[in-house]
Amino acid sequence: xxxxxxxxxxxxxxxxxxxxxxxxxxxxxxxxxxxxxxxxxxxxxxxxxxxxxxxxxxxxxxxxxxxxxxxxxxxxxxxxxxxxxxxxxxxxxxxxxxxxxxxxxxxxxxxxxxxxxxxxxxxxxxxxxxxxxxxxxxxxxxxxxxxxxxxxxxxxxxxxxxxxxxxxxxxxxxxxxxxxxxxxxxxxxxxxxxxxxxxxxxxx
Amino acid sequence: xxxxxxxxxxxxxxxxxxxxxxxxxxxxxxxxxxxxxxxxxxxxxxxxxxxxxxxxxxxxxxxxxxxxxxxxxxxxxxxxxxxxxxxxxxxxxxxxxxxxxxxxxxxxxxxxxxxxxxxxxxxxxxxxxxxxxxxxxxxxxxxxxxxxxxxxxxxxxxxxxxxxxxxxxxxxxxxxxxxxxxxxxxxxxxxxxxxxxxxxxxxxxxxxxxxxxxxxxxxxxxxxxxxxxxxxxxxxxxxxxxxxxxxxxxxxxxxxxxxxxxxxxxxxxxxxxxxxxxxxxxxxxxxxxxxxxxxxxxxxxxxxxxxxxxxxxxx
Numbered sequence: 001x002x003x004x005x006x007x008x009x010x011x012x013x014x015x016x017x018x019x020x021x022x023x024x025x026x027x028x029x030x031x032x033x034x035x036x037x038x039x040x041x042x043x044x045x046x047x048x049x050x051x052x053x054x055x056x057x058x059x060x061x062x063x064x065x066x067x068x069x070x071x072x073x074x075x076x077x078x079x080x081x082x083x084x085x086x087x088x089x090x091x092x093x094x095x096x097x098x099x100x101x102x103x104x105x106x107x108x109x110x111x112x113x114x115x116x117x118x119x120x121x122x123x124x125x126x127x128x129x130x131x132x133x134x135x136x137x138x139x140x141x142x143x144x145x146x147x148x149x150x151x152x153x154x155x156x157x158x159x160x161x162x163x164x165x166x167x168x169x170x171x172x173x174x175x176x177x178x179x180x181x182x183x184x185x186x187x188x189x190x191x192x193x194x195x196x197x198x199x200x201x202x203x204x
Numbered sequence: 205x206x207x208x209x210x211x212x213x214x215x216x217x218x219x220x221x222x223x224x225x226x227x228x229x230x231x232x233x234x235x236x237x238x239x240x241x242x243x244x245x246x247x248x249x250x251x252x253x254x255x256x257x258x259x260x261x262x263x264x265x266x267x268x269x270x271x272x273x274x275x276x277x278x279x280x281x282x283x284x285x286x287x288x289x290x291x292x293x294x295x296x297x298x299x300x301x302x303x304x305x306x307x308x309x310x311x312x313x314x315x316x317x318x319x320x321x322x323x324x325x326x327x328x329x330x331x332x333x334x335x336x337x338x339x340x341x342x343x344x345x346x347x348x349x350x351x352x353x354x355x356x357x358x359x360x361x362x363x364x365x366x367x368x369x370x371x372x373x374x375x376x377x378x379x380x381x382x383x384x385x386x387x388x389x390x391x392x393x394x395x396x397x398x399x400x401x402x403x404x405x406x407x408x409x410x411x412x413x414x415x416x417x418x419x420x421x422x423x424x425x426x427x428x429x430x431x432x433x434x435x436x437x438x439x440x441x442x443x444x445x446x447x448x449x450x451x452x453x454x455x456x457x458x459x460x461x462x463x464x465x466x467x468x469x470x471x472x473x474x475x476x477x478x479x480x481x482x483x484x485x486x487x488x489x490x491x492x493x494x495x496x497x498x499x500x501x502x503x504x505x506x507x508x509x510x511x512x513x514x515x516x517x518x519x
Contacts, residue, residue, distance in 0.1 A: 058318070058341055059364040059387045082276070082299060083322050083345050083366055085389065145391070151299030151323035151346065152247050152277035173391060 010035070012043040015050055019067050019075065022160070026072040031162075033136055036097060040134040040160065045101040052190040053077040054156050060084055061148075062186035066158075074164035076185070080105065080155040085147030087170035088121065090139050090178075095162040099134040103148060103155030107135055110143045113176025121173050143171060219269070224248050230256050236264035243272040252279030252301065262289020276300050276320065288312045299323050299343070308332035322346050322366065331355035345369050345389065354378040368392050412454045415441065419452045 010025075012018035021039060025031050047054075053064045054077060061084040067075040080103070088110055098105075109124040124142055128149075129135055137144055148155040169178040185193055219242035223231075228249040235241075235258055244266075251257075256278075261267060267289050276299035283303060287296070293313050297320035306321065308330040318341045326347040333339075334355040342359070343366040350371045356362075357378035362385055369392035408416070418425065419441045427435045441452040 082297075082320065083343055083368075083389075085368070085391065149346075151320070 010039040010042060012039060014046070015043065015066075018043045022067075022069065022073065022075065026069060026162070033095065036095075036160070036162075037134055037136055040097050040099045040158070041132060043099070043132075045099075045132055045158075047102065050077055050101060050156070050158070053187065054079050055187045055192060056081055056154065057186060061086065063159075063183065064190075065185045065188040069162075069164070071164070073160055073162040076159050076161075077101070078157045078159055079186075080148035080157070082151050082154060083148065085149075086145055087181075088143050088145045088173055089171065089181075090143050090169050091137060091161070092165040092168045093139055094165050095160075096137050097134055097160040098129070098137075098146070099158040099160075100129050100131050101156040101158050102131060103150060103153045104131075105129050105155050105157055106147045106149050108145045108147075109137075109141070110145070110171070110173075112143060113171065113178075119176060121171060121176050219243060221245070224274070229253060231258055233258045233260075235266065236260055239265050240269050241266040242269055244270060245272075245274045246278070247274050247297070248277035250279060251275060252281060256280070257284050257286045259286075261286040266290075268292055271295065273297070276323075283307050283310065285309070291315065294318065294338075296320070306330055306333060311335040314338075317341065317361075319343065329353055329356065334358040337361070340364070342366065352376055352379065357381045360384065363387070365389075408453075409455075411437070415454050416452055420450070 010021050012021055018039065022036075025035065025039070050066075053066050055062055055064055056079045058081065061078055061080045064077045064079065065074065066077055067073075069075060088108075098107075106126060106128050108126040111122040111124055113119070113121055121143075146157075165183075167180055167182045170181050171178050187193055219240050221235075221238070221241055221243070222245040224245050224247045226249060228246065228251060230251065230253070231246060235244075258264075268291065270290050270293055272295040273287070273290065273293060274295075274297045276297045278298075278301050280298060280301040280303060283298065283306065285307075287293075288307075288309050290313065292315055294315050295318035296313065296316060297318075299320045300323040303321065303324035303326055305326060306329060309332075310316075310330070311332040313336065315338060316336050317338045319336070319339060320341075320343040322343045322345040324347050326344065326349060329344065329349060329352060331353040333342075334353070334357075336359070338361055339359050340361045340363045342362060342364070345366045345368045347370050349367070350373070352367070352372065352375055354376035355378075357376070357380075359382065362382055364387035365382070365385060366387070366389045368389040372390070372393040373395050375395070415438055417423070418438060425435075425438075430438075437454065440454060442454070444451045444453060
């Protein structure tokens, strides 16, 4: 008789449930990218659940910490005003999942600059991510720039970083030169945390 | 599904009218009767034709009360003159419309702090924009702008300037004086994707050569020694920013694109004027033009530029 092998497919019905499942998953040492991506996509964005983390800044996108994952991961919500975009950046050897909660974000992938770090950087591809879609990237895939290209709508995204990191490199598109930046939170657990750097570290 | 618009606050119903995404081709005259309207959101409609805004807007109560106006995602081909009567307006958005220009009369909106014009077809910026004394956030991204007028450097309150996805190949060096600037977006401009080196040089006239000699050799003269026009001419000497040169120029100069560090994180291509093609970029040695008689370019500016060049050269 055939043995039916059932793979566990997680479904998060709420943001709280998503966080709980993440904690459970990461109490294990072995987690697959596919598992996490499917979990992130399974959560249907409901603004009422994440509204308190969605704190916007007039001048640039914000990072709002949701959960510290017992040190194993960071879950945060990024808020993008109209036209706000990031620099080209890497992910400091971590896994990065990005799920759209509201609006759209354009992701442009770049190759790593050449060894000498001179000369314009090469664009690999670009795509527009829609609500509830989830993208994945790590340093072996490449670098990316994320932008809200809309002039009429804001965007909100949910980011999962495994393990957490608080600095990364930003890259000058013209020369490939990199510059280390420290990443800060605009708010943590729904509370505004001022004293974060007033001046943006990013070149875009 | 609940949307979460930016700036949403509980109980902000008073003085806020949101008619976004309702297919409106015109805002009706009922608008003129609203006594205390502070925020009008009318994005993503079909506004832009004649009569899109009601007549008498400038005399209505809302001309004094309105602080925020969002008309993004409509069909305006030019900034409606009726808006210029909204003297209390602090925030104006006309993103994603069909604007081809910005009228110089925009300077009438003297309370403006936030101006969003991204996603239009704007080709140039009127210098009058610099007359908005409180402007702190200016968005001109996704347009067809080829150059920034140096007068924009007068926007001392500017904290964020969004210029990404335009046709800029360089920026005026005056932009370095925007010391409060926290954000500057330049991606998707030729100056970032590739850069243009432009070297043009009109050989100096005899007048210029004589003037240069007077200045660099410190030939003494009193205003009674020379005709008035020559005294005036001599006062217009500009310092060559190359500190190894220490020379001056009048009208004949080399226009060069140099990359200058800004805010410690951008390499901006700026226009530099050098007195001859033999002059090279300022290098690490200290400025020697301490005996300059120049009154137009300050010596401090030359030293600052040299210091910044040092950062670029060291990579």
